[in-house]
Amino acid sequence: MQDVQAITQMILTEGADNANAIQVKDMVFDRMFRDMCAANSCGNYGKCYMCPPDVGGIDEMMDEAREYDRGVLYQTISPLEDSFDIEGINEAGRRHSALSQRISERLGGKKGVLHVSSGGCRVCEVCAKREDKPCTFPDQAIASLEAYGVNVYEASKTAGMKYINGANTVTFFGMVFVRDEADA
Numbered sequence: 699m700q701d702v703q704a705i706t707q708m709i710l711t712e713g714a715d716n717a718n719a720i721q722v723k724d725m726v727f728d729r730m731f732r733d734m735c736a737a738n739s740c741g742n743y744g745k746c747y748m749c750p751p752d753v754g755g756i757d758e759m760m761d762e763a764r765e766y767d768r769g770v771l772y773q774t775i776s777p778l779e780d781s782f783d784i785e786g787i788n789e790a791g792r793r794h795s796a797l798s799q800r801i802s803e804r805l806g807g808k809k810g811v812l813h814v815s816s817g818g819c820r821v822c823e824v825c826a827k828r829e830d831k832p833c834t835f836p837d838q839a840i841a842s843l844e845a846y847g848v849n850v851y852e853a854s855k856t857a858g859m860k861y862i863n864g865a866n867t868v869t870f871f872g873m874v875f876v877r878d879e880a881d882a
């Protein structure tokens with residue numbers, strides 16, 4: 699995997715519905731997303747190593763993301779029976795997580811990349827944090843775009859993707875941040 703085009707094609711081949719590279723300098727970062735996590739509407743705050751507050755400080759994480767040059771934004775779009783289809787949303791989340799894990803495997807230990815996805819880390823059925831045990835798969839754990847303060851709505855517009863893809867669908871996003879020197 700030597701360049702952004704190859705990473706984009708790999709992500710599409712693995713099953714993303716769309717993928718496109720954008721410049722990190724064109725992305726919007728906002729520490730407000732950390733406040734939304736702290737509101738704990740998902741119930742994962744403090745319950746997952748890849749979620750706040752364990753994942754790290756918002757300012758440090760935004761700075762880390764800004765050190766990259768480009769981000770390959772990808773999305774999965776999954777059908778729902780209706781807007782109350784909780785099992786459909788969960789299944790869509792599992793589909794997206796499985797894709798993200800395949801992408802991580804394909805990226806391997808590639809230097810100069812940072813891979814983030816949607817929501818909390820879903821590598822384990824139940825995060826070891828909930829049992830006060832060490833992270834089970836630290837090399838596979840994936841944080842979210844929001845944990846890094848990424849405004850995904852703005853990023854999707856910049857990437858030419860729809861943030862919402864119509865009634866009775868749910869859309870999840872991920873991104874592979876790339877440093878240009880990794881393109882050699």
Ligand code: SF4
Binds near residue numbers: 836
């Ligand atoms: S890999 Fe497992 S234990 Fe580690 S952060 Fe992800 S869900 Fe939690």
